Amino acid sequence: GAPATAASAPGSAAEAPGGIAPHGVPRLNLYQLTAEELEDYVTGELEQPKFRVQQLRDWLYKFGTTNFTRMKNLPRPLRQTLASGASIGAEDWVVLAERQSKDGTLKRAYGVPGCHTIESVLMPYNDGRQTACISTQVGCAMGCVFCATGQMGFKRHLTSAEIFEQAARFSASLKRERKRLSRIVLMGMGEPLANYHNVVAAVRRIQADLGIGWRHITISTVGLVPEMRRLAAERMQVKLAVSLHAATDEERSALLPMNRRYPIAEVMDAARHYFETTGRRVTFEWALIQGQNDDVATAERLGHLLAGGAPGSHVNLIPLNPTKGYGGGPTGRDAAARFVETLARFGIEATMRVRRGIDIDAGCGQLAERAASEYKERGRDAAGAEEAGSTAAGDELSSLAEELESLDAAAGMAA
CATH class of the missing domain: 3.20.20.70 (Aldolase class I)
Structure with a gap:
């Protein structure tokens, strides 16, 4: 097999631009958060309804996306807030x-x-x-x-x-x-x-x-x-x-x-x-x-x-x-x-x-x-390798997002 190296980490600049939040504060690594901590972050600091917690967990762990822009069933302002203040993966790795x-x-x-x-x-x-x-x-x-x-x-x-x-x-x-x-x-x-x-x-x-x-x-x-x-x-x-x-x-x-x-x-x-x-x-x-x-x-x-x-x-x-x-x-x-x-x-x-x-x-x-x-x-420069992999899966994730959006809408109407 061929070696490939120096790839950017999930959640780093290659996948979610703006690796450092405003004023030089490191972004919050969502992989660090337990289920309870993630809920506190979403409902507390981000002031989002509780159902957004499961939506975000699905993107992180059910679908494996590492790019907030692909989380299409989340409101655009929330995705922008996440991209500026949070990361998916430690940025000091x-x-x-x-x-x-x-x-x-x-x-x-x-x-x-x-x-x-x-x-x-x-x-x-x-x-x-x-x-x-x-x-x-x-x-x-x-x-x-x-x-x-x-x-x-x-x-x-x-x-x-x-x-x-x-x-x-x-x-x-x-x-x-x-x-x-x-x-x-x-x-x-x-x-x-x-x-x-x-x-x-x-x-x-x-x-x-x-x-x-x-x-x-x-x-x-x-x-x-x-x-x-x-x-x-x-x-x-x-x-x-x-x-x-x-x-x-x-x-x-x-x-x-x-x-x-x-x-x-x-x-x-x-x-x-x-x-x-x-x-x-x-x-x-x-x-x-x-x-x-x-x-x-x-x-x-x-x-x-x-x-x-x-x-x-x-x-x-x-x-x-x-x-x-x-x-x-x-x-x-x-x-x-x-x-x-x-x-x-x-x-x-x-x-x-x-x-x-x-x-x-x-x-x-x-x-x-x-x-x-x-x-x-031993390796070669492969910066952006994970971003490329994520892009290749973008269409599939978008269709999943549309399905989730329709399910969320139906759930909201039922409520």
């Missing part, structure tokens, strides 16, 4: 790069406040599903040796709005192509449960605003035991994925330093508690590293561990993805097949995941903060 893999995987890199970059990934599947992998931190403090994010260290937490916006932007892009975002995995940069409050708040908005069901949202963790138990109490019915990668404490501590604080027995106990509390099976992630954790004896240890201590569990296997800071290599096909067969003898279901986006460093464990110059070297 810069799309540094969009790179597409040969397999269709799309990686998007954003420059975010604090002179940092984050990366998000969109994975299309042949059956029409669209899965977004989003980040929860800039960097990560967990220090997993084979993970590019862990190798860069921790920089800062992302806010709940920043986590949500990654998903909202992918959703908006897909809506304009008459597609929909079907699944979210919080497996990008960072340890989600180390940023607990912001992650839970973002996940609740993803479910409520983007309409993605709890069972189509996965939160991953290296095994932060107190937060795993706390998550069970939220009763959100999300999937939990635990990065395991080894079946003994000695081996796991060498790969995942956090195991020294929360050893395998405690992680297993918390996983069992999550399953018993929510009824949702726990997935254990296992990166197959050639000659290190991919032999039959290791598979047998894992089988004993899960069969005895983690009912309802499932294993996701993926050959290790390469990173600059780790010398291990991926397991071969035959060894991987033997690993799956061995687990099956213990009644453990295992799935061999397809490696995706490897050629653009978008695979599991490959996301990292990179220098802006690196993105510029």
Whole structure:
């Protein structure tokens, strides 16, 4: 796939002219607002009737428009007020790069406040599903040796709005192509449960605003035991994925330093508690590293561990993805097949995941903060790319607006 980069962000000057409100005040990013906050803004500050709130929400999340001028069932003065005082998307985000893999995987890199970059990934599947992998931190403090994010260290937490916006932007892009975002995995940069409050708040908005069901949202963790138990109490019915990668404490501590604080027995106990509390099976992630954790004896240890201590569990296997800071290599096909067969003898279901986006460093464990110059070297100037996509969908959105207008008028007459 061809790289394309330096595109303008949704809601930036390319789509809604006048990026800064009068007197130099930054515009209000509507993606930052919860449903309650959006209602307060529309009915309070803008002094609009309550039904305008749902109209605006439909444009933001049902149709994915990022241009106020296309919201034809809103009065022109209201659209002008919104365009001057609000934005759809953070205006202090810069799309540094969009790179597409040969397999269709799309990686998007954003420059975010604090002179940092984050990366998000969109994975299309042949059956029409669209899965977004989003980040929860800039960097990560967990220090997993084979993970590019862990190798860069921790920089800062992302806010709940920043986590949500990654998903909202992918959703908006897909809506304009008459597609929909079907699944979210919080497996990008960072340890989600180390940023607990912001992650839970973002996940609740993803479910409520983007309409993605709890069972189509996965939160991953290296095994932060107190937060795993706390998550069970939220009763959100999300999937939990635990990065395991080894079946003994000695081996796991060498790969995942956090195991020294929360050893395998405690992680297993918390996983069992999550399953018993929510009824949702726990997935254990296992990166197959050639000659290190991919032999039959290791598979047998894992089988004993899960069969005895983690009912309802499932294993996701993926050959290790390469990173600059780790010398291990991926397991071969035959060894991987033997690993799956061995687990099956213990009644453990295992799935061999397809490696995706490897050629653009978008695979599991490959996301990292990179220098802006690196993105510029790899990409080409594509300013206005999102505006072009939005324009291509303009006629369709206009017809939808006319339909909404007639429905609104009918509702008004009925009232």
